[in-house]
Amino acid sequence: MLLEGLRYLVAMGAPWDEILPVLRAKGIVPTASVRQPLMKLEDLSSVLECAEAVGFERGFLTAEILEDMVAVWQGKQRMKTSTQPTPKPEIKENKQPSTSHAATDLGRTIAPINEPEPLDIQFRNNLPDWKESDFSEHASDASTDIVVHYDITGNSTTEGKMTDITSCFSDRLQSIRKMIIQNSRLPRTPTEIVRLHAESSRYQGYENKAVAIGLVNEPRYTKNGHLIWNLEDETGELTCLLTKRKGDDRDRAHEQILEAGLMPDDVLGVSGTFSQTGDMFYVDDLHFPMKDRHTKAASEHGVSVAFLSDIHVGSKTFLEAQW
Structure with a gap:
């Protein structure tokens, strides 16, 4: 049956x-x-x-x-x-x-071997998606003129230890700090974070603002949509708060930062005042290392450029199909 x-x-x-x-x-x-x-x-x-x-x-x-x-x-x-x-x-x-x-x-085929398909990646920080039709040609079809100015192969002296990583971030912080001081309109000279904590009572109220430059750590949002993060330099750490303003106090530049968020390990400057208890720093303005005016270099051909950094080969987040 x-x-x-x-x-x-x-x-x-x-x-x-x-x-x-x-x-x-x-x-x-x-x-x-x-x-x-x-x-x-x-x-x-x-x-x-x-x-x-x-x-x-x-x-x-x-x-x-x-x-x-x-x-x-x-x-x-x-x-x-x-x-x-x-x-x-x-x-x-x-x-x-x-x-x-x-x-x-x-010769039985237990499971077919299929080519990996690209994943539908959601762009972060409100970046729009791109279309291939927006480019007149592929980068591989354009003529190239590449000059290698420095090759690290065989010349690296680091061993990947914590001291090497700390030294790299410290050097990066010092270099970008100089760019922020040079290109941004800071209300006053930046002060070390450990000193700001010791003199927090001096920087309460809108008349006497403090300025600090450091690395962004643990950016996160409050339930009311405010952006909070820790700012760290060589001397200490500062808890910063960028509030979501309403009505006549709305600031378009602040709203863009609140929408896009901040990336961990970004170097930026903040100016503002301390709370009455001294445990929170209210940010009035953010200062980035870019220049006020930037002359863009244009190419004769419309091409797309891919920048590679940490591509996570072998990890769970490696995008095999895209690679």
């Missing part, structure tokens, strides 16, 4: 009320996710026979298990097509059925 039911279910589009008793007779409990795929199978009986090949005997049939079974069945179909005897006489004379059968068993 069971074999007759399986032969009947070979036809594509068998009704579910006839598929279910056959599955239950084999001790298989289908989940909701496999109902439609089972009804669309071309040869359900042959697919069920592949259960042993994927290590499934009985129990809950999930979509993942069904996909593996279908993959095994498709592999067998391809093997049958590829192992059909040819009309050449010399092939028939030397043909050994036992060897061919063994090769067929060893």
Whole structure:
């Protein structure tokens, strides 16, 4: 009776009320996710026979298990097509059925190997998506004139220790601090954070503002939409708060920063005042290292440029398809 039911279910589009008793007779409990795929199978009986090949005997049939079974069945179909005897006489004379059968068993495709597909990446910081039609040509089609000014290969003296990492961030902080002082309109000379904490009572109220420059740590939002982060330099750490203003106090530049957020390890300057308790620094203005006026260099051809930094090869966040 069971074999007759399986032969009947070979036809594509068998009704579910006839598929279910056959599955239950084999001790298989289908989940909701496999109902439609089972009804669309071309040869359900042959697919069920592949259960042993994927290590499934009985129990809950999930979509993942069904996909593996279908993959095994498709592999067998391809093997049958590829192992059909040819009309050449010399092939028939030397043909050994036992060897061919063994090769067929060893050549089963357990799971097909598919090319990775690019993931739908959501851009952060409100950056718009790009379209390939916006560019007149690919970067690989444009003429290149690359000059290597310095090659680190064989010349690196660091060992990847914590002292090397700290030295790198300290040097970066000092370099960008000079750029901020030179290019930004700071209300006063920046002060070390440890000194600001010691003299926090001097910088309360709007008349006497303090200025600090450091690295951004742990940027986060409050439940009211305010942006809070820790600013760190060589001497200490400062908790900063950029409030979300309303009405006449709205500031478009501040709103853009609140929308985009801040990146960890960014170097920037802040000016503002301390709270009455001295544990919070209210930010009035942010100061970045860019210049007020910047002359853009234009290319004769419209091309796209890819900048590579930490590409996370081998990690869980590595985008294999895009790479």
